[in-house]
Amino acid sequence: MTQQNTDIASAQSRRSQAIGIIVREHQGLWRTLDLLDQLQYDMNINEQRPDERLFLTIFDYIQHFARRVHSTPSEITLYRLLAVKAPETVPLLEKLSRGYLVGNEKLNELRELLKVCIRNWPQGREEFSHALARFTGALRKHIKKEEGVVIPRAREVLSDEDWDEIIEARDQENDPLFGDRVREEFKELRHRIVTYTPERFGGLGLQHAERVTPEDDQKEMLSVQNLVTSYGQIEVLHDVNIRINAGEIVSLVGANGAGKSTLLMILSGLQPVDRGTLTFEGRDLAKIPSEKRVQQGIVQVPEGRQVFKDLSVQDNLLLGAYTRGSSTEVTDDLERMYTKFPILRQKRHNLAGELSGGQQQMLAIGRALMSRPRLLLLDEPSMGLAPLIIEEIFNIVRELKKEGITIFLVEQNAAQALALADRGYVLETGNVVIEGTGRELLSNEKVREAYLGM
Template sequence: MLKVTDLKVKYGMIEAIKGISFEVRDGEIVTMIGANGAGKTTTMHAISGLVKAAEGSIKLDDVELTKTPANKIVGMGLAQVPEGRRVFAEQTVEENLILGAYLRKDKAKMAEDMEEVYKLFPRLKERRKQLAGTLSGGEQQMLAMGRALMAKPSILLLDEPSMGLSPLLVSEIFHIIREINDKGTTILLVEQNAKRALAIADRAYVLETGSITLEGTGEELANDERVQKAYLGG
C-alpha cells in the first residue's frame, strides 16, 4: 500500500534521512521506533508532503507522493495525526472534525462518520461545542485522531500519539488504534514508547539517526537484545 524507497530528506546541508526504505502493506500496523531526533517525524512529514524529499520515492498504491502537493495527499486516502496533536485550538471540536473532512463532498456520509468518531471517542461528543484549546492533552489527542479519521483514510499515520499522556490514557489510545485497524484502516505508527508500539505492531522498523538499522515483526524486535537494551530499558 505504502512503499518508501531510498528516501533522503535534507535540511539545508544536513541530511536528516539518509536513504531509508520500508513498506506498509494493506491492513497492517507497522511501527517505526527510535530515539528523539532519529528522523521519525521528518519521515512522516515527507510522506504527507510537508517537507520535500531530496531523493527517493514514496508510493501510495503506485501514485508517487513526492511530486504531489501536501493538500492533495489527504484526498488520496492518506491522513496524518501529527506530533503534538496540532488541533485548531480556536475552533470547536466539531469544527475541527469538519475540517478533517475538508475535501469530502458527501455531506450525508460525513455526518455518519462524525457519529462513528463520537462512538469511538464519547468524550469528544460531550465537548463538541467546546474550543479545542480548552481540552486536556488526552482529549486533544483523541480529537486529532478523530479529525484524521474524518478524511476516511485507507492508511493512517500516527506520530507519537502517546506523547505526554498518563499511562492510563496511553492504554486507551493504543486500544483505540487497535480498534481503528480492526475496522480496516492500515496504520503506520511512529513512537518513542517502543514497548507499547511493538506490542500492537505486525511489523516494525528501528530508525537511528536517519537510517533504518533493524526490521522485523513486532515480536521479533521486542525480543531482540539490541532493541531491549536501547529502547525497552532492559
C-alpha cells in the first residue's frame, strides 16, 4: 500500500472512530426510549404501578447525557469545527442545544409527575403518561436530526486535521462528548438501568426497593416557627418560618449576610434562639443539646469543609461515626464511603490537608454520612470549587436523596440549588421573602433577576 493510501485509510479510521462513539451513545438512547415505551405500556395496559427507582434512573441517564454532552455545542470539538466549516449548520446546532435545555426542564417536570402518580396511584397516571409520550417523541425527533444532518455533514466537510483534533480531544475530561470519564459515567448509569429492568423486558431483574418517595412523603420532619435570633444587640433572623418534610431536598438561597448559615447553626445547636419554636420529628429541638443532635439524626456539613487537616482521610471518616462507637456496621459504612467516593479510598492514608478543595468536600460529606443522618444540613457545598466538581457535588446530593436522606441545602448558587430542590425559600436580610417549589422559584421574576442573573 502506498503512503498516500495509508494516509487515506488512517483518516477514514479516525473519522469512523469518532463517529462510532457518537452512534454508540445514540444507540444507548434509542434502547432507553424503547424501554420507556414498554414501561408506559405496562403502566397503561397492564395497570402496573410504575417502578419509581427504574424510571428515575432512566431520567438520570437522559438528563446526564443532556447536561454532559449538549450543554452548548461550542463545548464539543466536533460541533465547533463543523460550525466553522459548514456555517449553514449553526442554526441547527443552536436549535439542538435549546432542545436539550428544554428537555432538561421537561425531565424535571416528569420527575414531579411521576412522584404524584406514585403517591396517588392510579390517579395521576394519565397526566404522567401523556407527558412521557410527548417527551420521548420529541427526543426521537431530536436524535434523528443529529443523525440525519450533523453527522453526515461532518463526515463530508471536516478535514483529516479536524478529525485528528477530535480524536486528540477524546481522552480529555474537558471535552464532554469524547472524554473517557464521561463515557464511563454513561456506562454506569446504563448498567443500573439494565440491572433494575425486569427480565420480561430484557433486563437482569434485580430485586430492589421500587419506591423512592417515602410512603408518607408529606410527613413533616422539621418545623421552624417565628424564629428570632441575635448577635449581641443586632437581630439577624426575624420571625423565620420554614418547614422540611421527610425525603425532601429543601434549598435556602440568598445573598451573603442574609442569615443562611446562622439558621443552620441554630439547627445544630451552635447559636441560641431568642424566640420561636423548633420541632424535629415531633420533639422540641430546644430541649436537645447540641452534642446530642447528631445522635438524633441532624448532621451538618459546614461551610468551608472544615476537615481535620492533620488527620488522615480515614481517621476523618471514622470521627464521623464517633457517637456510634466501634462496630461491624461502622466498618461496613466506611467501605460504603470508599465505594461512593473512590478518590477517598485512593487517598485514605493521606492527611486531609493534602486534599484538593473538591476532595475535601467529598470527605466532609462522607464524614457526615458516617453518622447516618436523617436530616443532612449542607452549608455552601459548592463554595470555591471548579465547575466540574460542583456538578459532581450536586449529583452526589441527588443520589443522597434517592437513598432516603432528607436534605436542607444552603447555597449561593441559586440556579443549581433550586433545580435540585423539591421546595425552596429565599432569605433576605433575615426575612423569608419568597417560598415555593424549586420550579416555581426558578421561574419567579424576582428570583431570576436577583439570583439567577436573568
